[in-house]
Amino acid sequence: MTRPRRRVKLARIVNERKRKAALKRRKKALIKSLNTICVLCGAEACMVICDRTNNQGTHNKMVWPSKEQAEAMMSRFKSLPQEQREKKAVSNEMFLQSLLAKKSKKLESLRAKNNQMEMEEILHNFAIDPTSIEPATGKLTRLFLYINDLIAKIEENESMSQSATNVNLV
Secondary structure, eight states: OOOOOOOOOOSOOOSHHHHHHHHHHHHHHHHHHHHHHHHHHOOOOOEEEEEEEOTTSOEEEEEESOHHHHHHHHHHHHHSOHHHHTSSOOOHHHHHHHHHHHHHHHHHHHHHHHHHHHHHHHHHHHHHOGGGSOGGGSHHHHHHHHHHHHHHHHHHHHHHHHHHHHHHHO
């Protein structure tokens, strides 16, 4: 029986031996994942991993699948026209903008849901005790607008269902 994986603490591993062992494991897992993507999706990919500098002052480089294949892929990529190379490219700024747009949309959705829940609570309290809402707070105005929106949605749904019924009858 395998144990569930623990959450990895993202911090530098101080122990040199443990750090090297972790790097070796991570490289192996990364290569396996990239190989799986290439086989399942029919994609071409290469990977270069540079370790820390060794005793001779040069970087330890690991190239997958091989240095020759990686160079061939890069030369094919560089021979493509600029427009085709950048076709699906995403800069950090573009990525962050799309992420911000998604989060803003999610925030707006949560605000709308929060507003709906608040209005439902006010309606519920109003049904129990009509004097529970003080007119000076502006809640009555918001409640009035919320109810008008609900009525408009109901009327829109009714008109859509009637037009669909009329189309089916014809």
